[in-house]
Amino acid sequence: MKIYHWLEKDFKRRVFFAVLMTGFISTATVLLVFAASEQNTLQENIIKLLMRQDSLTSTARVQQFTNERERNDGVVSSEKGKNLKIEKRIPAWKLLLEDFQTKATFYDPEGHYIPRLLEELATTEIKNISTMRRGTQLKFWIHFVDGNQAIAKPMRDPKDLYITYDTSTSYLMERERHTAEIAAFHLDRIFDFRRVPPCTGRLLNFTSEIIMKTNDRSLLHTQTTKDGNQCFVGKCRWTFLCNESALTCAKGGLLEVSVCQAIPNLAEVKDYWYRWKTLFDRSENQLRRDCENVKKEAVFNGHNFDLDFFEAVAFDHLTVNQDRHHYKILKSNTTDAVGLSLLDNGKGFGNPLVDDPTFLLPFKICCRFRNSTYWKFKEFTKPDQMLGDQMRASLAQDPINPVLTNDFFPALDRRLSQILSELDRCIKKFGRDVVLLED
Structure with missing residues (x-):
């Protein structure tokens, strides 16, 4: 207005x-x-x-x-009429656990998800890290942010340090080699045994991925330095493996480790004592009795693991792992599947220049082996398929390559020939049908 x-x-x-x-x-x-x-x-x-x-x-x-194997690549899909629904990518470790639970081996025979699992183990962010209390050696228990868990072993000695095998010095005095765990997995995968957990190398930042990710007093309260590098004493059951003169040290702020997939509590496990643990202490008559006893004892859930055990002896001869004291038999909780596992390979691959002939005694005395594996071993002696070359190519994919020194590759070829020579001697003496057996 x-x-x-x-x-x-x-x-x-x-x-x-x-x-x-x-x-x-x-x-x-x-x-x-x-x-x-x-x-x-x-x-x-x-x-x-x-x-x-x-x-x-x-x-x-x-x-x-x-894609015929979309599941193995971690993609879950469902088809409704003409529409194909694509769901969230499944972590590779979950696919492995599924196979572990149903097949009682560490991964599917085709194992399409294994490369991705190794990448996950080598790169996934760490949520928590602590020292493991069981066992005599220093090792870590890792929890990842994606829910997976793994066992890590740190680098303790240079890769080119070879162990002097001497009967006057017990193998128990050896420090485990992180590279042996990685190499054992690759060798097992080449043979398609699927008895060794997937394992890869990784470089951990000493500060951000260990010290800042742990509440473990044995790591936090034992920190020190050596030659300008960060170190810790850690905690071992045997103090001579973890003390001021046996430090675990980073190099340039990074600690090299092996990271191996942890075994889930999804399958029934039965332990078997390794009868050939102290082969050099036994007479030939004792070894012959062991041959018969293994036949009787290596039975679980209606399955005979006699031939599996001989494959395991061959595996330990190739790696010269004198620390095999138990075998574990895995049984699926959902099927009748059972399988042999070869855990704790940290004392293998110690010296490529020295072989241990005592590992050959079970072949020499017992004279039996799985037929299919014998012919598989034969394939790896062909010039274009030599075991050493296969191993070199496989390890070249690891993040901390070189995992082994070059001396180890001809050593594998030499030791494989030693196994086959013993088996061929048995075949000549007893006949192929007696020595090479089917399941």
Whole structure:
């Protein structure tokens, strides 16, 4: 009402107000037009994006549909009519646990998810790390942020340090080699035994991935330095393996470790004492009795593991692992599947220049072996398939390659030939049908 009286008194005021209102209306009109234009552009962009996304989804569907092993790559899919639903990628370790539970081996025979599992073990963020209390050696228990767990063994000695095997010095005095765990997995996978847990190398940042990820007093309270590198004493059952003169040290702030998939509590496990643990202490008559006893004892859930044990002896001869004291038999909780496992290989691969002939005694005395494995071993003696070359190529994929020194590759070829020579001698003496047996 006040504005009306103000305009009524003066014509100029009315003209000024009219011009002002016209400008306001024009500005508002322009803004509305601009907003409408922007909305149309936004709608067009959204439509284009949806069309592009639909195109990508169609490509993904085709790729998914043509992939025969989508499960092994961790993609779960379900088909409803013509629509293929792609769900979240499953971590590789969950696929491994599924196979472990149903097949009683550490992974599926095709094992398409193994490369991805090794990558996960080598790169997944660590949630917590602590020392393991069981066993005589220093090792870590790792919890990852994705829920997986692993056992890690740190680098204690240089890779080119060879163990001098001497009967006057017990193998128990050896410090475990992190590289032996990695190499044992690769050798086991080449033979398709699937008895060794997947294992890879990894470089851990001493500060951010160990010290800042642990509440373990044996790590936090034993920190020290040596030659400018961060170290800790740690805690071992045997103090001579963890003390001021046996430190575990990083190099340039990084600690090299092996990271091996932890065994889940999903399958029944039965321990067997390794009868050939102290072969050099036994007479030939005792070894002959052991041959017969293994036949009787190596039975679990209706399955005979006699031939599996001889394969394990061959494996230990190739790696020269004198620390094999037990075998574990795994039984699935959901099927009748059973399998032999070869755990704790940290004292293998100690010296490629020295062989241990005592590992050959079971072949020499017992004269029996699995037929299919014999012929598999024969294949790895062909010039284009030599075991050493296969091992070199396999280990080249590991993050901390070189895992082994070059001396180990011809050593594998030499030791494999020694096993086959003993078996061929048995075949010549007793006949192939007696020595080479089927399951």
